Amino acid sequence: MATSSNPDTPTLASGPSVSRCRLDLVGCVAVITGASRGIGRAIALNLALRGCSVLGTCTNETSLELISSVLDSEVTRSYKDTARQRPSRLRIKGLGTIGEMDVQEVQHSLLGNIQTPVMIVDELVRRRLFQPDSRIIYISSVRSKQPWSRQLMYAAGKSAGESLCRTWAQAFGGKEEKYQFMAGTTANAVLVGLTQTEAVMNCGPDMVAEFQKEFFPAQSIPRFGQPEDVADVVGLLCSAEAKWITGSVISASGGGIKIG
Ligand SMILES: NC(=O)c1ccc[n+]([C@@H]2O[C@H](COP(=O)([O-])OP(=O)(O)OC[C@H]3O[C@@H](n4cnc5c(N)ncnc54)[C@H](OP(=O)(O)O)[C@@H]3O)[C@@H](O)[C@H]2O)c1
Structure with missing residues (x-):
């Protein structure tokens, strides 16, 4: 942001x-x-x-x-x-395995992927800290489009995040008097593919191999994404030239999810 x-x-x-x-x-x-x-x-x-x-x-x-x-x-x-x-x-126990969840796990997942981004944007709007032509970028996941029974809540949270961006985009573009102070602000989700971060690599070699087996065949560029690959896409959306992209989901997944 x-x-x-x-x-x-x-x-x-x-x-x-x-x-x-x-x-x-x-x-x-x-x-x-x-x-x-x-x-x-x-x-x-x-x-x-x-x-x-x-x-x-x-x-x-x-x-x-x-x-x-x-x-x-x-x-x-x-x-x-x-x-x-x-x-x-937050102690997040898991990402939502069907048949094994408790209320706390559901709540923590919603807190991390929905409540926190909503409250941050809301606070910045309330305090009028957004300037005209600001950028809101939500980090989504391939999981929002490629479901798995062990990540029910994660997928739901990321899908909801993409929806938040559509509503933010509509509200902040300049059509609503209430948000004129931040007119031209864009809101987009970046849908991230399998990326080589500690969060993934710490899942252990078996799980990492499973992820590779699931994601690489669908990718056009069959390798792990690097954090910098994703940052470059976010960086593009932060540039002045990205002013006309809003309410969109941009795939940063080496072609793993093809949107169009
Ligand atoms: N890596 C992937 O393959 C992948 C794929 C799709 C989407 N994503 C999304 O990309 C984002 C970043 O993921 P990542 O792989 O870079 O690693 P991550 O572990 O999800 O994020 C690391 C960062 O988040 C903070 N963090 C981790 N758990 C937190 C919690 N429960 N409460 C508050 N802060 C927390 C960490 O702070 P500390 O350093 O203090 O722990 C660290 O700054 C996430 O939204 C993830 O869902 C990742």
Whole structure:
């Protein structure tokens, strides 16, 4: 998610050379959930390299150190303050195996994939922190289109996230007087394919092999996605040139899900 007009610009402790990127997001602020690892971290790096200020979330002190290896100490301190105020680790037991769920698992899944993004966008709207031509990007999954009995709630949550984007797109484009202050804002979901992050690789070799067997045959490019592959797509949607794409689901899955 990126909004314009905050002058704070993070400097980078490591990562690719800034000179290879255009500084097209100077003055913008991005709020990124799960910015310490995997896809969220790659997105934070992509946007920060383009001059964007980043406010990210993570769940523990170790992860704060991971963030500090990307962004300068001033930005990291604000992460730390926020994290200390709101310890937020959710214990998600599973992704919704049919016949084995309890209410807590259902609620936590809805909390992570629906309630939290809704409340973040709502808070930013209420405080009028969105600027004209802002970007809302929801990270969905191939699972929203390719069902599996062991991920009932995950699939439902991601599908709902795609629906949220359609309604946000319709509300924030400029047709509603109430949201004129953020006219031109786009909302899209990025449907992510199998990506090589700790969350996936920690499932163990058998499960990873199962994932490969399920997803690679459908992909046009038969390999694991890297977090940077997904970040590049999110980065495209954050660019000024993406102003006419809204209410869409964009597949970042090496062709695993073909939308059109
Ligand atoms: N990897 C894939 O193949 C894949 C495919 C499709 C969609 N996605 C989606 O992409 C997004 C990122 O996934 P990922 O694979 O990069 O890894 P992830 O483990 O889902 O995300 C890692 C980041 O999220 C934070 N996080 C993890 N669990 C959390 C929780 N219960 N409450 C609050 N924050 C939490 C972590 O913070 P800490 O560092 O503090 O733990 C870290 O910053 C997710 O929405 C996922 O559903 C991933």
